[in-house]
Amino acid sequence: MKFTVLYGTESGNSELIAQDLGQKLQEEHEATVADLQDFEPEQFSAEQFYIIICSTHGEGELPNTALPFYEKFESFEADLSGVNYAMFGLGDTFYEETYSQGSEHIDRRLTELGATRIGEYGRHDASSWDLPSDVALEWLPAIVEEAASLTPAGGTQ
Numbered sequence: 001m002k003f004t005v006l007y008g009t010e011s012g013n014s015e016l017i018a019q020d021l022g023q024k025l026q027e028e029h030e031a032t033v034a035d036l037q038d039f040e041p042e043q044f045s046a047e048q049f050y051i052i053i054c055s056t057h058g059e060g061e062l063p064n065t066a067l068p069f070y071e072k073f074e075s076f077e078a079d080l081s082g083v084n085y086a087m088f089g090l091g092d093t094f095y096e097e098t099y100s101q102g103s104e105h106i107d108r109r110l111t112e113l114g115a116t117r118i119g120e121y122g123r124h125d126a127s128s129w130d131l132p133s134d135v136a137l138e139w140l141p142a143i144v145e146e147a148a149s150l151t152p153a154g155g156t157q
């Protein structure tokens with residue numbers, strides 16, 4: 001299974017998580033890490049399993065490095081059925097109404113285009129005492145297990 005970890009960030013938390021998850025994945029898998037600002041919607045491929053880490057800024061909006069990607073992705077048209085992904089959103093329950101909504105914009109569009117979200121929707125709350133990477137590293141193994149079970153050859157890719 002090949003993993004691509006994509007992140008959208010404004011103050012670096014999502015990037016840190018993405019680097020830590022990438023490093024963990026690389027112990028046993030092929031994995032690359034990329035900023036969403038360096039990723040094009042046309043690059044989505046059924047050959048990869050995507051782990052998307054994205055925070056929330058403004059009022060439930062996307063962070064800076066996800067904006068150029070999302071602008072294109074909103075009007076991007078393609079059949080993404082066959083593309084599987086997992087989502088990890090960052091936010092702060094201090095912003096009650098818009099808690100963790102940044103990543104949900106991307107999640108919604110992926111679903112509209114036919115991609116499939118796998119596993120539990122991961123979340124980190126900046127008002128908690130938990131370190132973002134600790135929460136994400138705890139969330140990761142169940143995602144990897146589900147991703148591996150998607151591989152027809154029994155996870156040997």
Ligand SMILES: Cc1cc2nc3c(=O)[nH]c(=O)nc-3n(C[C@H](O)[C@H](O)[C@H](O)COP(=O)(O)O)c2cc1C
Nearest residue numbers: 009010011012013014055056060091092095099100
């Ligand atoms: C100006 C500002 C606006 C924010 N707006 C929201 C919001 O609307 N909803 C939310 O859940 N979190 C919001 N947050 C919290 C961030 O999503 C949270 O701190 C996150 O860990 C930042 O991750 P990043 O460093 O990857 O951008 C906001 C933070 C800042 C500084």
